[in-house]
Amino acid sequence: PGKQWSIWNKFSTAISKEVLESVRTYRTTNKFHVSLNLTRRNSTLSKGELLCELKVRVPFGTIKAGDGPFSGGGWENILPNESLAETLGLLKTCAVVMSSGSIRNSTLGTEIDSHDAVLRFNSAPTKGHSVDVGNRTTLRIINSQLMMSKTDGFLTDPLYNTGVLMVWDPAPYSRDLYAWYRKPDFDFFQTYKDYRRLHPQQPFYILSPSMQWDLWDVIQENTPTDIQPNPPSSGMLGIAVMMNLCEKISVYEFLPSHRKTDLCHYFQNIHNRQCTVGHYHPLTFEKNLVKGLNLGSHCDIYTSGKVTMCGFSQKRC
Template sequence: MGYKERQPGGQNKAFHHRSPVIFYQIPGAAMDRVSLLWRLRRRARRGALCMALFCMTMALLYTFCAENSIPVTDAIFGVKARTRAQPRAHTIVKAMNKYGVKYPRPAGHRPKLSGPELLCQIKEMVQITTLTPDMEPFSGLPWASQLPLHQITSDIGPFKTCAVVSSAGSLKNSGLGKEIDTHDAVIRFNAAPTTGFEKDVGSKTTVRLINSQVMASEDHHFLSSSLYSAGILVSWDPGPYSSDLREWFNKTDYPIFKQYQRYRRLHPQQPFYIIHPRMEWQLWQRIQDNMDETIQKNPPSSGLLGTVLMMSLCEVVHVYEFLPSRRKTELCHYYQRFSDAACTLGAYHPLLYEKNLVKRMNQGSDRDIYTYGRVTLPGFNKINCTHSSTPNTQSKT
């Protein structure tokens, strides 16, 4: 079989199989196109590999941050980059068990408790306890005298009416400030300010509940800000599920005790209590016992802790915007501009289940919730549990 080659003069010349091999030269433009395609293909392969490595790295970073309760922005940019809430991935957090929770759920279907039954269960099975100097291992420490001598429930109250003011973004433009300030006592949370927001959240602060992360963060200026020098301070830090105080003292989430000592040296007359971690997990158990689904193995939110605390100090408790009203928004806090639905639905804390529990215990109307974001709960001293048949499915921690 012969091959033909176009000759410059336009003539065709036949070649037989014994003819020498002819090498064709690709024109310069075509060669450039082939080279360009080859380079683009190589870059595409490199890009795909880099993207795969990036995704794997970010997945590992999110998992590490969730396990150690560290916001992802902190891990990437440092603590000072934390200007807004960074919720964890819901599915990852629910699978975690950082605090060693070992709580077998009762087998079989359990009847749904009524509101009064739930109130009695919490009253009887959640101990409102704060640290005192006689508790081990604190009794042997030189700074134990800085702790209050008595329980907070002995030192404070009783109040007739109390307001629990969440930090929810739906408080913005609510106009609830005057109503909130009519209460005998008001509890606020973490770094929630009143200055500049009085029309919506009021100006009175009786108790401020803060977590250890706020105490340790340089951004919040815990030791110097006037925000933390008014009213009664109550702090908390997630301890192990076993509620072993010695284990907790040696391994806190954030340096709560170091910051507590520093603060007390600067403000020796300031009433300042620390919640026993047992309370957090007893409350967690009540949530889990009353849900068909397995909840996050992380402590309840400050909002629910503060609500139960005020129920032990007050005759009537009004909780504002813990259950969202018609002003429901993805804005996380009324004093910030960051939006995320997880701030309402929860990610790290079992917030969605907490809201379910509070809704069932509400003694006010659904219209109050929808219009004002207001829940009405009775104080523990007003709850009659004489004939309570609340099942004690598990012993107290």
Template structure:
């Protein structure tokens, strides 16, 4: 016990010295933080020329190319692609088991049909759909695509009542106002979603800043029987390349509209695609943006110098590949060939 009485004062003095040294030492600097990834653009409040996706077009601009050449560009260089879980970061996250087993481009086989759908309707949300009386014709097609939260109830005479494919953007999937989890608009249909992404197809950055992926995962787990696809950025940016290559003007460095993406999707699935009021008919051309809600914005339908999407150039291209006659055009209907009917492409 005597040795304890001798050593305890020594230990107390030593501990006091250590604490004093610690108190006088400068604090350790905090660990360096990784620079945050730039957030995805939120929408039209950003200026169209901001180039937030670092778009750098390196292709050839050939506005003089033929209609056949444009169709071949769309068919071969902008092939329909969805996220299939084979690329990082999705492969590490188990998406190969999460995505639908039947690829979107082979959806017709999953429906027990031989070959492509024969005729398909792409129904725009334009205000020009009002008073069109096109509903019965739209419903007569094998497949009918609509966009975002566009309704049919109460508008059947003009827009029809059938929906088999619905293409939605990330806002519809993530914002509570659209009721994506509960609304009947998004049930008993094939869902196709998209979200803006880097032009260089950096999928890890896309996943890090995207809003689409968690709701997508949740819905696939809750309802694995419903076909639900996420468009690959390599699809919609190559569509953008085709649009840019068809004009010498610099188009907006942002992805195409949902409407243009939907047209390209259906051209990959169908032998013939009928597009309704994407290019407004002369008699019903209006500043009303959507047929189901109030709000005038002529740029929404016709594009403008401050457009976020390359709207004017999309519509110009679609008019170029229209194979319908003048009477259909006056009714607001464009007829486009499916890619399966475009032969002998040497691009």
């Protein structure tokens, strides 16, 4: 109360010193050998054009048995046979629930659960938080680091047994499946096989590693300044996945509401502004891009941290 507050500022003046510093640092390392001289668009695309750019240039795919190195070695009986779209069926409306601290005390749970499908990320729980985040989990996207961290107990924690799972791993920019398979960022392949043997009935997909860089290219080309040469966040990847599966998508607390806070996650009392503006991930720039796709009002962002957008099936390009 009494405090001046504006919604997420899309313009470069909003890029914090810390973010600029991490951009510089990560571009020096350039761990994934990203091509750093991509053409930048000098005009801003309209919502429709931006949607088409994503639809045409960021094809969605998961690893199927027989793809490059994923042949033999038991992969045939381990990777799902059905596509994710077949597994989930027709989805009219989808909720993408970010793990942001600003969703705490939002009472958005009922609204979130009213969608046909609900996407959550990594170790985000519903238990004890359902008033704010809902209880349903249709799909959970996790990173490979989480699968490999001993403290999370990925193979034993029942949190992961609900809904469909999908894992992604930071891969080389070259999009070379063999190079990635030989040297994944976190070597999750054996744990993936172990989990599949323990839960053969639960669909569990591996996101095609090219998608992260196809998405990264679009983010960089539509950002006037340099961005971190690291893969987009799980949240941004999830938005892109859902645009392929749903007619309409509501994203919660990616662009923070008036509850904007330094609290990193709603389920942990750890404070760090980088969780919201990004350090490793080009999160500030992802958020600017998503703001350019919003079909909803500024009021929706302010009150619910909600961005609404069209799925790819609704747009002819």
